[in-house]
Amino acid sequence: MIGRLNHVAIAVPDLQAAAEQYRSTLGAKVGPPQDEPDHGVTVVFIDLPNTKIELLHPLGEASPIAGFLEKNPSGGIHHICYEVDDILAARDHLKASGARVLGSGEPKIGAHGKPVLFLHPKDFNGCLVELEQA
Ligand SMILES: C[C@@H](C(=O)O)C(=O)SCCNC(=O)CCNC(=O)[C@H](O)C(C)(C)COP(=O)(O)OP(=O)(O)OC[C@H]1O[C@@H](n2cnc3c(N)ncnc32)[C@H](O)[C@@H]1OP(=O)(O)O
Numbered sequence: 001m002i003g004r005l006n007h008v009a010i011a012v013p014d015l016q017a018a019a020e021q022y023r024s025t026l027g028a029k030v031g032p033p034q035d036e037p038d039h040g041v042t043v044v045f046i047d048l049p050n051t052k053i054e055l056l057h058p059l060g061e062a063s064p065i066a067g068f069l070e071k072n073p074s075g076g077i078h079h080i081c082y083e084v085d086d087i088l089a090a091r092d093h094l095k096a097s098g099a100r101v102l103g104s105g106e107p108k109i110g111a112h113g114k115p116v117l118f119l120h121p122k123d124f125n126g127c128l129v130e131l132e133q134a
């Protein structure tokens with residue numbers, strides 16, 4: 001069911017510093033900061049030849065990554081995102097398998113303009129999983 005690795009997300013305490021580090025120290029192709037108010041984050045995408053890295057910083061009062069950054073003040077890998085062909089079929093299959101789909105259970109539009117869903121990290125070996133319809 002899951003396909004390509006769409007991105008690996010890293011929560012960072014200082015978005016500008018992290019973006020600059022990827023640009024100048026790691027020599028990566030770094031995009032501009034993008035506010036995603038529906039998701040409570042500001043993101044910077046880094047294009048790699050085979051996938052993307054998503055740098056995440058909290059946006060607004062109720063950011064879903066605030067608790068994670070409190071526990072990991074210097075940052076850390078926050079989630080991985082797999083592509084699926086049919087997000088509603090994937091969701092129904094996962095729910096039937098007993099996995100917890102986060103939020104309302106309805107896909108939201110993600111940072112690439114495509115529907116996304118999140119699965120509880122405790123159901124996937126301690127790793128928060130995002131699904132994006134390719
Ligand atoms: C823009 C979009 C895109 O790409 O298109 C995005 O990615 S938006 C990316 C931001 N959006 C999201 O993350 C949406 C989905 N996330 C959520 O709903 C939330 O972040 C949760 C995953 C439910 C965690 O919420 P919160 O931190 O408030 O809960 P909590 O502190 O009670 O955590 C419950 C347990 O899960 C652990 N936990 C929390 N976040 C975790 C993470 N990212 N990876 C692994 N474990 C994690 C905590 O340490 C705790 O474990 P212990 O009990 O053992 O201490």
Ligand SMILES: [Co+2]
Binds near residue numbers: 009054079081
């Ligand atoms: Co993401």
